Amino acid sequence: MPIITLTTDFGLADSYVAAMKGVILGIAPQAVVIDITHQIAPQNVREAAYVLRTALPYFPPATIHVVVVDPGVGSARRPIAARAGEGFLVGPDNGVFTYALPAGQPAACVHLDKPDYWLAQISRTFHGRDIFSPVAAHLANGVPLQALGSSIDDPVRFEMQPPRREPDGSLHGQVIHVDRFGNLVSNLPGGWLAGRIWTVRIAGRQIIGPSLAYAEVAPGQLLTLVSSEATLEVAVRDGSATERLGVAAGEPIEAWPRAM
Amino acid sequence: MPIITLTTDFGLADSYVAAMKGVILGIAPQAVVIDITHQIAPQNVREAAYVLRTALPYFPPATIHVVVVDPGVGSARRPIAARAGEGFLVGPDNGVFTYALPAGQPAACVHLDKPDYWLAQISRTFHGRDIFSPVAAHLANGVPLQALGSSIDDPVRFEMQPPRREPDGSLHGQVIHVDRFGNLVSNLPGGWLAGRIWTVRIAGRQIIGPSLAYAEVAPGQLLTLVSSEATLEVAVRDGSATERLGVAAGEPIEAWPRAM
Amino acid sequence: MPIITLTTDFGLADSYVAAMKGVILGIAPQAVVIDITHQIAPQNVREAAYVLRTALPYFPPATIHVVVVDPGVGSARRPIAARAGEGFLVGPDNGVFTYALPAGQPAACVHLDKPDYWLAQISRTFHGRDIFSPVAAHLANGVPLQALGSSIDDPVRFEMQPPRREPDGSLHGQVIHVDRFGNLVSNLPGGWLAGRIWTVRIAGRQIIGPSLAYAEVAPGQLLTLVSSEATLEVAVRDGSATERLGVAAGEPIEAWPRAM
Numbered sequence: 001m002p003i004i005t006l007t008t009d010f011g012l013a014d015s016y017v018a019a020m021k022g023v024i025l026g027i028a029p030q031a032v033v034i035d036i037t038h039q040i041a042p043q044n045v046r047e048a049a050y051v052l053r054t055a056l057p058y059f060p061p062a063t064i065h066v067v068v069v070d071p072g073v074g075s076a077r078r079p080i081a082a083r084a085g086e087g088f089l090v091g092p093d094n095g096v097f098t099y100a101l102p103a104g105q106p107a108a109c110v111h112l113d114k115p116d117y118w119l120a121q122i123s124r125t126f127h128g129r130d131i132f133s134p135v136a137a138h139l140a141n142g143v144p145l146q147a148l149g150s151s152i153d154d155p156v157r158f159e160m161q162p163p164r165r166e167p168d169g170s171l172h173g174q175v176i177h178v179d180r181f182g183n184l185v186s187n188l189p190g191g192w193l194a195g196r197i198w199t200v201r202i203a204g205r206q207i208i209g210p211s212l213a214y215a216e217v218a219p220g221q222l223l224t225l226v227s228s229e230a231t232l233e234v235a236v237r238d239g240s241a242t243e244r245l246g247v248a249a250g251e252p253i254e255a256w257p258r259a260m
Numbered sequence: 261m262p263i264i265t266l267t268t269d270f271g272l273a274d275s276y277v278a279a280m281k282g283v284i285l286g287i288a289p290q291a292v293v294i295d296i297t298h299q300i301a302p303q304n305v306r307e308a309a310y311v312l313r314t315a316l317p318y319f320p321p322a323t324i325h326v327v328v329v330d331p332g333v334g335s336a337r338r339p340i341a342a343r344a345g346e347g348f349l350v351g352p353d354n355g356v357f358t359y360a361l362p363a364g365q366p367a368a369c370v371h372l373d374k375p376d377y378w379l380a381q382i383s384r385t386f387h388g389r390d391i392f393s394p395v396a397a398h399l400a401n402g403v404p405l406q407a408l409g410s411s412i413d414d415p416v417r418f419e420m421q422p423p424r425r426e427p428d429g430s431l432h433g434q435v436i437h438v439d440r441f442g443n444l445v446s447n448l449p450g451g452w453l454a455g456r457i458w459t460v461r462i463a464g465r466q467i468i469g470p471s472l473a474y475a476e477v478a479p480g481q482l483l484t485l486v487s488s489e490a491t492l493e494v495a496v497r498d499g500s501a502t503e504r505l506g507v508a509a510g511e512p513i514e515a516w517p518r519a520m
Numbered sequence: 521m522p523i524i525t526l527t528t529d530f531g532l533a534d535s536y537v538a539a540m541k542g543v544i545l546g547i548a549p550q551a552v553v554i555d556i557t558h559q560i561a562p563q564n565v566r567e568a569a570y571v572l573r574t575a576l577p578y579f580p581p582a583t584i585h586v587v588v589v590d591p592g593v594g595s596a597r598r599p600i601a602a603r604a605g606e607g608f609l610v611g612p613d614n615g616v617f618t619y620a621l622p623a624g625q626p627a628a629c630v631h632l633d634k635p636d637y638w639l640a641q642i643s644r645t646f647h648g649r650d651i652f653s654p655v656a657a658h659l660a661n662g663v664p665l666q667a668l669g670s671s672i673d674d675p676v677r678f679e680m681q682p683p684r685r686e687p688d689g690s691l692h693g694q695v696i697h698v699d700r701f702g703n704l705v706s707n708l709p710g711g712w713l714a715g716r717i718w719t720v721r722i723a724g725r726q727i728i729g730p731s732l733a734y735a736e737v738a739p740g741q742l743l744t745l746v747s748s749e750a751t752l753e754v755a756v757r758d759g760s761a762t763e764r765l766g767v768a769a770g771e772p773i774e775a776w777p778r779a780m
Binding site for chain 3: 270271272273274275276278279280281282283285286289290293302303331332333334335337383384385386389390
Binding site: 001003005012032034035036037038039051052054055058059060063179180181212213214215216225226227228230233237238 | 530531532533534535536538539540541542543545546549550553562563591592593594595597643644645646649650
């Protein structure tokens with residue numbers, strides 16, 4: 001049973017997500033549709049790209065991932081689909097697959113320009129229902145990627161500010177996601193901090209770490225640890241680091257090796 | 261695999277929705293249960309009717325739609341089920357199927373009065389779990405509609421104020437839904453506006469349109485366009501029209517043809 | 521098709537829940553994964569235990585229930601699994617199964633200490649994905665409970681303050697849950713109130729009851745009734761009792777028999 005995941009900024013109060021599922025099951029009744037999230041902040045393409053990145057490695061390789069965070073719907077932005085390993089990506093060509101289709105790696109990618117694989121009526125504002133859902137369902141049914149559109153080799157990718165290591169041993173990155181608990185997830189790889197103790201600096205505060213678990217500190221205390229995404233995270237035990245520090249995604253974070 | 265959809269005002273924090281799914285899967289293990297939404301405003305039967313209407317056309321014809329927005333639960337209001345095309349509707353008889361069972365069209369409809377098809381224990385406050393879910397599951401298993409209750413021909417429908425065209429060419433309707441993005445969805449059919457330019461009046465503002473896509477105007481700008489439901493919509497690009505204009509469902513909206 | 525339910529405090533904005541589903545479907549593609557809720561208040565083990573209790577009776581007996589409300593993740597708290605009837609419970613050993621594994625009843629229970637049944641990489645902060653999801657999927661595949669860990673007989677249970685009946689006939693309990701409608705659900709068994717009229721006292725107010733249905737009183741009026749969980753509930757028709765009375769879970773509630 002092919003798996004199709006959905007990541008959108010539609011929320012759950014309207015019928016938008018359900019309409020997509022109805023379209024998919026009408027074309028591919030055997031598909032299993034799994035929500036990644038529908039609570040991407042409206043039009044926040046970068047957040048969608050990040051959330052998709054964190055979910056991708058945990059799905060079977062043949063999964064089809066549909067992302068509809070699409071502020072340019074109805075304009076000249078292209079609808080695209082791409083092969084990613086044994087699976088597929090389907091969505092608008094606006095950078096939402098920046099992590100999933102890394103630059104420098106060859107990827108089969110098509111501009112979805114074959115209306116035979118869309119709904120008969122195409123709205124100007126809801127390609128998630130009218131183009132991306134039917135295309136994903138046809139992929140689930142075994143239609144080859146190349147049948148769905150013309151090959152392209154220039155999918156849009158947004159620029160990323162990679163984390164860096166300075167000659168003095170310090171590490172410099174930024175918060176790239178705030179989760180539901182208020183944990184601040186950074187882009188500093190946990191592996192860079194292995195084997196020694198660090199002073200982490202964020203928002204004028206200094207935290208010695210990383211700790212090994214939330215429970216290592218007292219309730220309400222600030223700590224750092226290596227997150228479930230294997231990057232450095234700043235948290236408050238049984239509390240919210242984003243509230244405590246008053247910072248959000250984009251905030252700089254540094255780690256300095258402590259003298260032994 | 262039969263599809264059963266759920267539309268309720270239960271929210272997602274309690275176990276109400278899960279209890280319904282458990283009951284359904286216990287009776288019809290092969291059913292695929294799809295959420296339309298559980299975030300209908302509490303007891304808002306009209307909103308539920310509208311959201312169901314927008315989802316219905318996108319599901320396979322044999323789908324069974326269950327709606328539980330049921331302020332009269334435990335009172336004399338009837339539990340009902342009805343045939344809708346190849347599929348079925350199941351829920352309280354309070355107008356929630358006003359759009360799905362249009363007046364003037366014959367429809368097979370029953371008063372659910374056969375407890376053999378309910379849970380053994382019936383609570384006073386949760387017929388969604390105790391009556392509607394088991395009935396939907398039995399329908400999925402092929403039990404005929406007529407076995408589930410006595411035929412009725414007077415399901416409750418609420419009055420609708422239809423949009424109208426005046427002899428001077430002006431169009432008069434109202435906002436019937438505000439979606440998660442703050443877009444104001446009206447009941448003015450998009451087809452009425454085809455082929456010319458209009459001045460749309462709402463909340464003391466005038467907007468020239470309709471535009472063809474959100475991206476046709478600058479970020480933050482007010483626009484009108486034909487929505488994904490094929491009716492006239494008022495939106496703010498990358499923003500919220502309901503916040504900008506301070507209006508909600510029920511707000512009058514007019515469109516006047518512009519002199520060429 | 522085995523059913524696996526999920527109850528967490530992860531919310532729906534991040535990809536945590538989806539990662540669990542991806543892991544489960546990768547190991548047990550035939551599993552049907554059903555959300556109970558992901559909106560348990562962060563780290564609120566008692567609320568999770570209560571919500572699970574209300575859903576459990578409505579699922580088929582062979583269902584596998586996974587709960588991840590896990591403030592002690594990464595510490596010495598044990599990951600556990602237990603047989604519950606024909607089904608299974610999987611989660612942290614922190615009291616979350618207090619209702620589902622009643623004290624005094626023998627239950628097969630294991631400390632999950634066999635990494636062969638986990639993901640290859642175990643994070644310090646997300647055992648829901650790395651341990652509990654793969655264990656649930658292996659149970660769905662028929663792996664015996666005893667293969668997953670060493671037997672234990674002391675799963676953690678939190679203390680409960682049971683409701684009590686006084687010799688004068690009065691009933692004393694507390695609010696144990698507030699639902700999405702603002703209804704106050706108590707732990708007073710509805711059966712204790714059968715057959716006579718009572719004065720219910722809560723927050724300095726007196727309510728004569730129980731009523732048989734919300735619709736028995738006028739909109740906006742306070743009432744009591746026997747809830748869908750068969751316990752005494754305090755509600756406001758078409759309104760919120762938690763807002764009206766300004767009380768939350770833990771609030772004492774009493775019922776006094778009325779002179780005939």
